[in-house]
Amino acid sequence: MTMDNASFDLYDLPENCIANVLSLTSPGDVCRLSSVSSTFRSAGDSSAVWCRFLPPEYQSIIVRSADASHLVGLPLKELYISLCRNPILIDEGSKSFWLDRxxxxxxxxxxxxxxKITWGDTPRYWQWTSISDPRSRFSEVARLQDVCWLEITGKIDLKALSPSTNYAAYFVFSLxxxxxxFENQPVEVAVGPAAGGESITRIVYLDVERRKKLRYFRGPFLRPFVLFEGTPRRVGGSGGGLKCRKNRSDGWWEVEIGEFEGGQEGELEMRVKEINGGHWKSGLIVCGIEIRPKMLP
Structure with missing residues (x-):
């Protein structure tokens, strides 16, 4: 056979070769290509493919979960799908872990x-409540009783996140x-190194619905409220635009705290603060802080 009449059929490649090619794509691409033929479907189910998509340390993360016995031993494709669809509780239920689909x-x-919630252990100011709502990942939440100084801080080791990935942190709550x-009241959020340094600070609104209702109020000495009026403040770094809460599919609300890159050295601090002197507030229910890859608009 000469080069002029030679033909090449992709399906003639060994399955392990096709699997290696698929592992260089993305999980979504593998699922789409698996529908092309039985050859691609068989290669797409290969552990060699899904091992490339799972974090290198996935086993050490799984064993930190009470559900480890149900996950260990699953085919890697099934494990990947399970970790995307069903977040697992780790570290005695204090954190939730999952994979971006x-x-x-x-x-x-x-x-x-x-x-770290200021006065969080003082029943006069905060109440810890057990919940049985299946939409909630945790069995306990914090409810604000009455404070004038609101300050909530969370920390995470950047090495625990995927490297070279743009992440965002979200404050998850309800009222x-x-x-x-919280009506019309700006709340300051920030992300920055826990050891000190530049912090990116912005202004958010937790009670946007009531702010909308007040937007068109007029009085003899008052101008109409404007929903996005204001300028973010810069504290040791560049500020961001004003952010308002968004609905989540699990019934909670979220507001973005800030962006950062994963896989770096050091610990990141995320902060939510409203300390306007004498401004009392109540009814905030804190679920936690979520860290996930920042999706492009």
């Missing part, structure tokens, strides 16, 4: 118990029906 990047959520003190 499209990229396989590591995601975490820190429970309210892992956060009960009797909540007050």
């Amino acid at each position: 499209l990229t396989g990047k590591k995601c975490y959520m820190l429970s309210a118990r892992t956060l 009960d029906r009797s909540a007050y003190g």
Whole structure:
């Protein structure tokens, strides 16, 4: 056979060769290509493919979960899918871990118990409540009773995150029906090195719905409220735009705290603060802080 009449059929490649090619794509690409033919489907189910998509230390993360016995021994494709669909509780239920479905990047959520909440252990100011809502990942949340100084801080080791990945941290919360003190009230959020240095600070609003209702109020000496009026403050770094809460599929709300890159050296501190003197507030329910890859708009 000469080069002129030679033909090449991709399906003639050994399955392990096709699997190696698939492992250089993405989880989404593998799923799409697996529908092309039985050859691609068989190669796409290979552990050699999904081993490339799972974090290198996935086994050491799994054993920190009470569900480890149900996960160990699963085919790697099934394990990947399970970790994308069903976040697992690790470190005695204080954190939640899962994988981003499209990229396989590591995601975490820190429970309210892992956060440093000013006066959080004083029942007069904060109440710790057990919940049985299946939408909640944790069995306990913190409810604000009444404070004028709100400060919540969380920390995470950047090495625990996927390297060369742009992440964002989100404050996950709700407000009960009797909540007050957050209407039209700016709250400061920030991310920065826990050891000190530049912190990126911005202003957010936790009670955006009531702010919308007040937007068109007029009085003889008052101008209308404007939803996005204001300028973020810069504290040792560049500020960001104003952010308002968003609904989540699990029934909570979230607001973005800030962005950063994973895989770096050091510990990251995430902070939520409202310390306007004499401004009392109540009814905030804290679920935790979620850290996940920042999706492009």
